[in-house]
Amino acid sequence: MKQTLKALIIEDEELARNLLKSYLKDHPSLELIGECENGFEGVQKINELKPDVVFLDIQMPKITGFEMLELLDHKPEIIFTTAYDQYAIKAFDYNAQDYLLKPFSKERLLKAIDKVQERIDKGERSTNRLEQLSTYAVEEYLDRIVVKDRHKINIIPVDQVRYIESLDDYVLIYTQDGRHMKQKTMKYFESNLNPRDFIRIHRSYIVHIEDMAEIQQYEKESYVVILKDKTKLKVSKTGYKRIKESLHF
Template identity: 70%
Template sequence: MTEKLRTIIVEDEELARNLMKSFLADNDAIDLIAECENGFEGVKQINELKPDLVFLDIQMPKITGFELLELLEHKPQIIFATAYDQYALKAFDYNAADYLLKPYSKDRLDEAIQKVLERIQTEGKESDVAEKVSDFPKDEYLDRIVVKDRHKIHIAPVDAVRYIESMDDYVMIYTNDGRWMKQKTMKYFENALNPKNFVRIHRSYIVKVDEIEEIQQYEKESYIVILHDKTKLKVSKTGYKNLKGVLNF
């Protein structure tokens, strides 16, 4: 007998959870170890229990399924289950094992589980879905940033972000309410933030345009920006060109 897949359901609708549990009950491949009714709980349980497989709803209160993936330290196989077909392409771009469109049949669910078993056999248990989330589609812009800080999850509206600083494999996000570290690249935020509102001024800094109070020259062809709170940030040559393009000077 093959080892069972330790499985978690993350789904905010009780009826949908109960239906999925009834479908999974007689599937010999599944060991259901937890069910979560929101993304906050999902992040906690996935990181603590380290399942092999997660059935993940996308549209949930508090944080979405895609935002949940950004906060995972453990990387299980993912099967999305949602009533919204517009997310299907994105789910496969992220390399999800499968995508169940509600309402789905027991046979369709069993087929998705079989795909996971085959994938684990060829590729191993760890999934790269969370890494793929970093390739943010260029035709969409973030309206909020979700950050995990120890045992708390913060949701920062993009409007509250003042600037972002590079910290090797992480970035520090400075907001009106504090600062948080997130494991993302500067390139990710350069693509994911609206270029009308945010500008890359240096390899280490992305700044909200409305936060800039002044641009000062301090050496030949060297500049700094001064923000409203008097924070000073370096500007590179490319960053200066970016500023001229955004501010039209």
Template identity: 75%
Template sequence: MSDKLNVLIVEDEELARDLLKSYLKDHPQINLLGECENGFEGVQKINELKPDLVFLDIQMPKITGFEMLQLLDHKPEIIFTTAYDQFALKAFEFNAVDYLLKPFSKDRLLTAIDKVASRVANQENNAEKLERLSEFSTGRYLDRVVVKDRHKISIILTGQIRYIESLDDYVMLYTEDGRHMKQKTMKFFETNLDPNDFIRIHRSYIVNVAHIAEIQQYEKESYLVILKDKTKLKVSKSGYKNLKDTLNF
């Protein structure tokens, strides 16, 4: 393996990118592959160039740094660079290498790079760490979901989701205009969607309350949810209880 770290910058502010480049330009271990000004471009470049390390801003236009992490095939080390400190503790809990609060000094940056070099030298498995980072929640319920289909990235508002179906390590999101696969668990969506709007009705299904047309009994203690578009979904016993508790019937 090369002694150099291949590095990519994903940051929407030009001044912040320029400062990072000035700090990095004389570092003997750094090979700067390039820079991206938004998360869409970041996903493409990270999967294409496969950097060892990404300096990643959190609050960016289009998609956030955390949303970007969910779309990566290649799993680099991550150092967050941000002006917002409210994510710092959680970022460390979810295995970011480091978290640089703007404005940061060159010495502080060099300390962070040393941490990355140590991880890479020890060949630590980064895929699981990045998966935990991408599961990070700000503590608010999701209002959108970002999905990638080949080279196309779509932002789906949660209100557009009719229901979600479990597919082992993936889920299928059924929306008003089609369906989208996402590498997330049902548990993630059950935890992060507003329970007043989305109900787990079966181990295989989470349904948007706004799209329910009726709940129909078809056998003793067996029920179906029928959506407004006539889709029929099985309801488990615990799912029926969830429906009763949320809809008050």
């Protein structure tokens, strides 16, 4: 017997939400439990209602669908519904459940639901793959970082980031206003921050170049970076080499 799927729609366009609802209304094993107009609302609803499957747009106001995925405690199956084809290759690289390019037919949508149904009926879940998927934002350098702090979502422009510190499976993001914790790797930020603006000086630190005040030697071949607020950060040998290459000295 097929398990009833609890479904949620996250889509900023009312016409698109209405079309999805009309396609889904007669599905025998799917219960639509809600709809959201933006990613902020989506995070709250997913963590609260714990749907089995989410129909998710990518380009939305406030935060994108990919940014929203980073903030979830509950990890549902994701079916992307979007007008933008440039994200498809990466989505499939990370085994997204499906990627529907607008305008799509009812038959195409039902086929996507069948794939989710089959996985769930077999007891399979895409939690780890969804975590992988959320590491991908867009094929450009980050211009902002989205962080959830209890019930609040902060959007931090990268030009406000002073430095980033590794903390096991998390990072601490330091700004002029304080610090924020995010479950991401240093490798993710090293790859996704513009190297003209940020440099990894140590396995534990990535620094905004503009926030560096001086580089000081304290032992033979040992250095520290001193930031504008007098914070001192260790520099590895590789980090020192990167600094020299970046600042051309």
